[in-house]
Amino acid sequence: MQRRLHAVSGVAAALLLVALAVSGALLAPGPAYDRAQVSVPPRGTVSVADLAAAVVARYPLAEQISRKPSGRVVVDYTEGDEPLSMTIDPATAEPISPYAPSAFGTRIGDLHRAFGMGDSSLGHGLAGLGAVALALVALSGLRLLITRMGGLRMLRAPVRGTPLQRLHVVLSRSSFLALLLLALSGGYMSAAFFGLLPSGMEAQPDYPAEFGAAAPLPVDQMPALRAVDLRDLRKLVFPYDGDPTEPYELVTRTGAGFIDQASGEVVSWLPHSGARRVYAAVLALHTGQGLWWLALLTGAAALAVPPLAFSGVVLWWRRRRARPRIRRNVALANADTVILVGSEGNSTWGFAYTLQNALTAAGHFVHVAEMNQLSAAHCGDRRMFILTATYGDGAAPATARRFLEILPKLKATPKRGVTVLGFGDRDFGHFCYFAVEVEAALIAKGWPIFSHLETINRESPQEFARWGDAIAPHLGHELRLVHIAETPRRQPFELISRQDYGADVGAPSAIMRFGAPPDVRRGIWQKLTGRAALPYFEAGDLIGIVPPGSNMPRYYSIGSASADGFLEFSVREHAHGVCSRFLHGLMPGDRISAFVRPNPEFRLDAGRNPVIMVGAGCGVGPLAGFIRANKARRPMRLYFGARDPDSDFLYRAEMMDWLSEGRLSALVTAFSRTNDKAYLQDKLRADAEVLRTMVKAGAQVMVVGSREMARDVMAAMDEVLAPVGLSAAKLKADGRYVEDIY
Numbered sequence: 001m002q003r004r005l006h007a008v009s010g011v012a013a014a015l016l017l018v019a020l021a022v023s024g025a026l027l028a029p030g031p032a033y034d035r036a037q038v039s040v041p042p043r044g045t046v047s048v049a050d051l052a053a054a055v056v057a058r059y060p061l062a063e064q065i066s067r068k069p070s071g072r073v074v075v076d077y078t079e080g081d082e083p084l085s086m087t088i089d090p091a092t093a094e095p096i097s098p099y100a101p102s103a104f105g106t107r108i109g110d111l112h113r114a115f116g117m118g119d120s121s122l123g124h125g126l127a128g129l130g131a132v133a134l135a136l137v138a139l140s141g142l143r144l145l146i147t148r149m150g151g152l153r154m155l156r157a158p159v160r161g162t163p164l165q166r167l168h169v170v171l172s173r174s175s176f177l178a179l180l181l182l183a184l185s186g187g188y189m190s191a192a193f194f195g196l197l198p199s200g201m202e203a204q205p206d207y208p209a210e211f212g213a214a215a216p217l218p219v220d221q222m223p224a225l226r227a228v229d230l231r232d233l234r235k236l237v238f239p240y241d242g243d244p245t246e247p248y249e250l251v252t253r254t255g256a257g258f259i260d261q262a263s264g265e266v267v268s269w270l271p272h273s274g275a276r277r278v279y280a281a282v283l284a285l286h287t288g289q290g291l292w293w294l295a296l297l298t299g300a301a302a303l304a305v306p307p308l309a310f311s312g313v314v315l316w317w318r319r320r321r322a323r324p325r326i327r328r329n330v331a332l333a334n335a336d337t338v339i340l341v342g343s344e345g346n347s348t349w350g351f352a353y354t355l356q357n358a359l360t361a362a363g364h365f366v367h368v369a370e371m372n373q374l375s376a377a378h379c380g381d382r383r384m385f386i387l388t389a390t391y392g393d394g395a396a397p398a399t400a401r402r403f404l405e406i407l408p409k410l411k412a413t414p415k416r417g418v419t420v421l422g423f424g425d426r427d428f429g430h431f432c433y434f435a436v437e438v439e440a441a442l443i444a445k446g447w448p449i450f451s452h453l454e455t456i457n458r459e460s461p462q463e464f465a466r467w468g469d470a471i472a473p474h475l476g477h478e479l480r481l482v483h484i485a486e487t488p489r490r491q492p493f494e495l496i497s498r499q500d501y502g503a504d505v506g507a508p509s510a511i512m513r514f515g516a517p518p519d520v521r522r523g524i525w526q527k528l529t530g531r532a533a534l535p536y537f538e539a540g541d542l543i544g545i546v547p548p549g550s551n552m553p554r555y556y557s558i559g560s561a562s563a564d565g566f567l568e569f570s571v572r573e574h575a576h577g578v579c580s581r582f583l584h585g586l587m588p589g590d591r592i593s594a595f596v597r598p599n600p601e602f603r604l605d606a607g608r609n610p611v612i613m614v615g616a617g618c619g620v621g622p623l624a625g626f627i628r629a630n631k632a633r634r635p636m637r638l639y640f641g642a643r644d645p646d647s648d649f650l651y652r653a654e655m656m657d658w659l660s661e662g663r664l665s666a667l668v669t670a671f672s673r674t675n676d677k678a679y680l681q682d683k684l685r686a687d688a689e690v691l692r693t694m695v696k697a698g699a700q701v702m703v704v705g706s707r708e709m710a711r712d713v714m715a716a717m718d719e720v721l722a723p724v725g726l727s728a729a730k731l732k733a734d735g736r737y738v739e740d741i742y
């Protein structure tokens with residue numbers, strides 16, 4: 001809901017906001033420029049009476065003096081028949097320069113306030129809508145950010161994700177408060193324009209009924225004007241020349257009233273109402289008039305709006321495109337069946353779509369949604385299917401991370417029962433573990449289970465069809481599930497080179513480097529930059545390959561960035577493995593068809609904190625990518641495990657170069673088939689002191705490789721960190737211990 005609110009209000013308002021923000025940013029330097037041009041006498045040195053006397057002496061036909069929020073003092077007077085305005089020195093009334101607001105400023109101000117439509121309600125209404133949209137986007141964005149970063153306390157933590165995601169988060173984090181201030185103050189002013197909120201500007205003091213009969217007092221002797229400091233003056237209007245019955249009209253910071261010429265005393269006074277004071281404060285906060293530093297700050301924040309709008313729209317569009325489209329999704333209110341989906345890589349959405357089609361064909365009204373969206377509205381007189389994958393090492397996938405938090409708070413129940421179908425991979429230790437957790441939570445909650453948990457290994461369409469047959473009796477009709485997996489759009493890559501290792505120690509592995517085939521068309525950006533026609537990827541992302549004879553993609557961790565101009569990964573050949581054997585059979589010039597899957601959880605932290613890297617065998621692949629890109633010479637310490645230095649020491653020559661260049665600060669190796677046989681966990685324990693010092697200095701830990709190795713490494717790190725009150729789990733919770741395991 002938050003994501004949708006953020007996306008819908010953000011996309012709808014993007015253009016409106018960009019126009020408001022750019023015009024606002026252009027206006028922002030105004031107050032600072034004005035302030036730099038005027039001198040403001042200290043409080044207590046010049047009274048309004050002093051100023052008025054000096055003005056009258058220099059401009060006998062002065063009509064009014066006004067003091068702008070910047071401190072600029074302007075006299076309006078006539079010369080001959082011509083009305084003129086002059087900025088004057090407030091201490092002496094010496095003319096400084098003729099006063100005329102700039103045409104550019106006026107036009108931009110009009111554009112900002114009413115989209116160039118002057119005082120029209122439509123223009124002001126659009127500007128008001130822009131303010132409301134900005135407030136909605138900012139607040140829904142804040143909630144999303146808190147969820148994404150793992151709580152309010154983590155809001156300032158380093159950001160992970162693609163460069164565009166990082167740009168969006170960093171810009172919104174740094175401009176949030178200023179943008180919210182602009183949105184709320186702008187909304188308030190629009191509401192006041194339409195009379196929805198009082199501005200207090202309409203109330204005027206009563207015009208005095210009687211005046212003193214004596215001759216007018218010289219202006220510098222008027223007690224009421226002597227009592228007001230120049231800094232509190234807003235406006236002083238002089239009586240018509242020679243008319244003793246006209247009073248002076250005075251507006252100050254605190255009120256407005258009239259002053260009798262004869263006595264020089266206030267004869268009518270109306271203090272500013274609370275509403276007017278609030279309005280003045282809001283106006284000052286929004287425009288920065290009188291608060292030039294705030295204007296510069298909010299102006300800078302407004303400049304963040306165009307890149308925020310652009311990155312937000314692109315991210316929204318990419319998200320939409322990545323998600324398989326669920327056609328014919330029945331509105332929740334009309335649905336008798338609900339399918340909730342937990343997915344990270346989208347394949348489970350495909351199964352949900354197949355199930356939805358089969359149920360719809362059997363006469364059901366089916367609504368499909370993310371598990372994170374679970375609410376009471378999904379319950380009631382309905383049947384519920386929960387289809388969920390498992391990620392990490394037994395963890396929830398992206399669209400189901402909040403499910404177990406939401407479930408216990410719900411009061412409603414899906415009366416026709418619920419069933420869970422887990423999607424996973426038996427190669428992982430915690431097979432379909434999240435699905436198991438979900439079913440246990442449903443049972444604990446007392447929801448009726450109409451069919452117990454079943455699992456699907458490696459996206460098997462046969463197992464899915466069998467599950468359909470098993471579930472059919474509960475539905476009272478046949479359920480034929482024919483699932484044809486849809487993989488993301490793939491593109492060709494051509495093998496440039498391969499380096500082979502490990503054949504003689506029973507661990508055949510290869511570093512494979514691919515490029516874009518020469519006959520693949522390059523986009524405009526690639527032509528401009530002279531880059532190859534590669535998709536965008538970073539080290540640590542995954543390449544998905546669907547081998548001949550299989551529907552299911554296998555993933556490999558990428559060890560280069562698209563900026564390097566090639567795509568590199570390391571593959572260990574499995575004895576009967578379909579994909580790894582296919583890859584090991586390739587020769588330079590051969591092609592594969594593959595797609596990139598971003599893996600934003602597995603990224604280097606921003607900044608220069610040290611990094612501890614642990615990888616065995618082909619697991620060193622993505623780590624090599626991070627080290628190769630370490631031009632800033634950030635401290636990186638690599639623990640590398642293999643069997644024999646003379647056989648499966650991947651990247652051996654490159655590592656020596658990286659050490660001498662300073663891209664790698666230390667290399668610790670552990671070989672299991674040599675005389676001084678050692679494992680990575682032994683080396684970590686032996687280096688406990690060094691590792692503790694690095695972690696205390698803010699180090700991030702990155703582990704890549706098999707699950708068994710990752711478990712042993714984690715146990716060793718727990719021992720290493722225990723004396724300083726830390727553990728791998730604590731570092732993980734802070735995003736400082738990341739794993740890429742398989």
Ligand SMILES: Cc1cc2nc3c(=O)[nH]c(=O)nc-3n(C[C@H](O)[C@H](O)[C@H](O)COP(=O)(O)OP(=O)(O)OC[C@H]3O[C@@H](n4cnc5c(N)ncnc54)[C@H](O)[C@@H]3O)c2cc1C
Binds near residue numbers: 558578579621
């Ligand atoms: C996030 C992620 C990142 C990964 N990164 C890498 C990486 O960088 N490098 C890398 O090498 N791998 C990586 N993998 C693993 C990779 O995706 C594949 O799982 C691996 O290459 C095996 O795929 P396959 O098609 O060769 O084996 P499959 O055909 O899928 O078989 C799976 C396993 O079953 C065994 N098997 C199959 N048939 C038989 C049989 N008849 N008898 C006995 N055993 C059998 C195979 O030997 C294999 O071990 C990664 C996996 C994930 C999830």
Ligand SMILES: Cc1cc2nc3c(=O)[nH]c(=O)nc-3n(C[C@H](O)[C@H](O)[C@H](O)COP(=O)(O)O)c2cc1C
Binds near residue numbers: 345390
């Ligand atoms: C990085 C990664 C971690 C995974 N971890 C597990 C796991 O711990 N347990 C499991 O059963 N399956 C695991 N899987 C397998 C997925 O759950 C399975 O491929 C699922 O079908 C993916 O569905 P999705 O594409 O909708 O996310 C993992 C897959 C990947 C790529």
